[in-house]
Amino acid sequence: MPRIPLKYMLLPLGMALSACDKGLEEINRNPNASESVSPEFLLSSVLINTAYDYQREAYWEEPASAGRYITLVRNEDNDKFDWGPRGWDSYYARLSANREMMEIAGTMNQPEYIAVGKVLEAFNFAYITDLYGDIPYSEALLSKNEGIVHPRYDRQQDIYPALLNTLKEANNELSLLSRTVDATADPMYKGDALKWRKLANSLRLRMLLRISKNYAPAFSVMQEILNEPLKYPVFENNEDNAEIGYPGDIGVNSWPGGPLANAFAEFDKRKPSKEIVDALAERDDPRMEVWIAPVDDPNGGRMYMDDYVGVPNAIPAPYDYNGGSPHISRLSPMFNSNSHPMLKASLMTYTELCFILAEAVQAGRVTVAGKTAESLYYEAIRSSMRYYNVEGVADIRDYYNLPGVQYDGTREQLITQKWIALFLKGPEGWFDHRRTGFPQFTLGPLAASAVIPKRFIFPDTERAYNEKQYQQALVQFGEDRAGTLMWYLK
Incomplete structure (x- = not known):
């Protein structure tokens, strides 16, 4: 399904809900136009925009430089890490459209769209707080229904448990549904509720490991998920990957490095x-x-x-x-290329999950039935090789027995291999580096600081239009600098 820009996606709903003079309404009525927006339409649009924009940033923007996958040889400001304020309107626009989808689904008695919407809501909010730290959350989407136009900032340590609970609810609700979302409205999983459940629980494992330093229940909750695979299914192979391909027919549906999307x-x-x-x-x-x-x-x-x-x-x-x-x-x-079988907009992969479990098992914090940290480490690498069709070549080269590859039980080796495997797949290379310090990168002489930034700086618009809440947020969060540590990194 083609990608539909959010500005067009939201317009019909606003038109349908607006009140107007009856005469003008009759005169301006388009007999061919829809009177309302269906959850199916909104789901496909929110999902595609979420995946494509998330992938574009991982390849095109700051996360690619901060993860040290890309070096810009022209207009290299991202690489110098002198980052200024970064807007977040596109993230919140997706969340607003997703919330609209869930509300409409509620009125139409389509709970399957509410459950999938919760997964997308948790994913998008998690990404924003991973980028900025404390953010508007509990009041962020209430301008329409409750008139809150100056939302307060919630603390990251309050946001993350709420998002984890949202994902848990989504899994439970999806497990009880008698029907699923329309396959044609779901370009990622074609309406397969089990795969959406696997994504919800795999995301929980990602998020729990991320906050484990400062969230006491993290590993016990991880173990609960791993102990009940029927209740909490997770990714089992590359076919479970949360990703969407690129048709490559027009620019917005093309890989961001392709000629239809951008010049050579x-x-x-x-x-x-x-x-x-x-x-x-x-x-x-x-x-x-x-x-x-x-x-x-x-x-x-x-x-x-x-x-x-x-x-x-x-x-x-x-x-x-x-x-x-x-x-x-x-x-x-x-x-x-505009489109390629190996180029997909990835939200999360089986490879990443294997590395997450390997790290937690290696640290002695969880157990996985029938698995060791070593076996999970090798399976993570193999699944990446398999994805890129070079598993046989790796075996011919005896890759897994080479120095630096053969499992040695260190966190540095594990995270370095994870960093390699997740090349240009999401911002995880950057997020893992700031969490663990691995791989160890050397910054160049023109870098604006001695370390890679830890976060995005809040948007300029917050100072202009939400000044009171912005200033109150800094009291609890700290300075609005790229080097300020968010809660789970302290």
């Missing part, structure tokens, strides 16, 4: 980082050939004669590194 010049600004290229090269990793293109010119005139060369962070004239463009790797041609 924009694609060519984004070079693979030295960190990811070196990590792949050191391990003779077969995903290198899938993700990274060899340099154009294999001959002289450069410092490094390697076939694959990534660009370091925040250096002067990065476009001239190693002798210039002919001697710097691009991303592989598939990343300049």
Whole structure:
């Protein structure tokens, strides 16, 4: 189903709900227009916008640089980490449309859309608080029904338990439903309630690990989920991945690096980082050939004669590194495609779940029936190789017995392999780095700070239109700086 911009998605509903003079209403009535918006229409629009925008940021914006997957060689402000205020209107627009869907579904007695809407609500709110810290939550979507136009900021330590409960409710409700959402309205799971339940519970595991440092019940709740797989199903293979493909027919439905979405010049600004290229090269990793293109010119005139060369962070004239463009790797041609089987907008993957469980088991905090931290670690890597069709190549190269790959029980090794496997899939590389300190990155001489930013700075519009609540939020949160630690990182 094509992506429908939110500004158009919300317009028909506002028109349908607005009161107007009867005469004008009759004169201006379009006999071919819908009188209302159905939950099916809103679900597909919210889901596609959520997935596509989440993936675009992970490939195109700050998370790609902060995760040290991408180095910009032109307009490299993101890489220098001198980040200014960052708007959040698009996130809240999706949440508003999703809430509208749930309210309409309630009036139409379609609880299946409410349950799926809860999963999407939790995902989007979690992403916002992961980016900013304390955010408007409990009052954020009440302007229409309750007239609250200056929402207060909730503390992250209050938001996260509420979102975890929302996901738990969604799983329970989906398990009891006699019908599912329309398959044609669900481009991700085609109305499969079990897969939505798996996503809800896998997201709970992601979120619980993320806050485990400062949330005492985190591992006990994780264990509860793992002890009852029928009640709380989770991802079991790559077929459960929460992701949506790109038709590639028009720009908004195309991979953001493709020619329909952006010019080649924009694609060519984004070079693979030295960190990811070196990590792949050191391990003779077969995903290198899938993700990274060899340099154009294999001959002289450069410092490094390697076939694959990534660009370091925040250096002067990065476009001239190693002798210039002919001697710097691009991303592989598939990343300049409008559509490709391996390019999907991913919300969460089975690979990520395996690494989450491996970390928790390795730390001795949970157990997984029939699994060890080592077996989960290897399954995580294998599922990534399988996804990119290089599992056989990895076996031929004896990849799993190579130094640095063979399991050694350290958190650094596990998180580094997770970082590699989640290349350009969501912001998890950045989020894990700020949570664990791994992999250890070296920032360049032009970086604005000695460390990678920990968060986005609140939008300028909050100072202009929600000043009182913004200032009150800073009293409990701290300075509105990129380096301020949010609750679960302290």
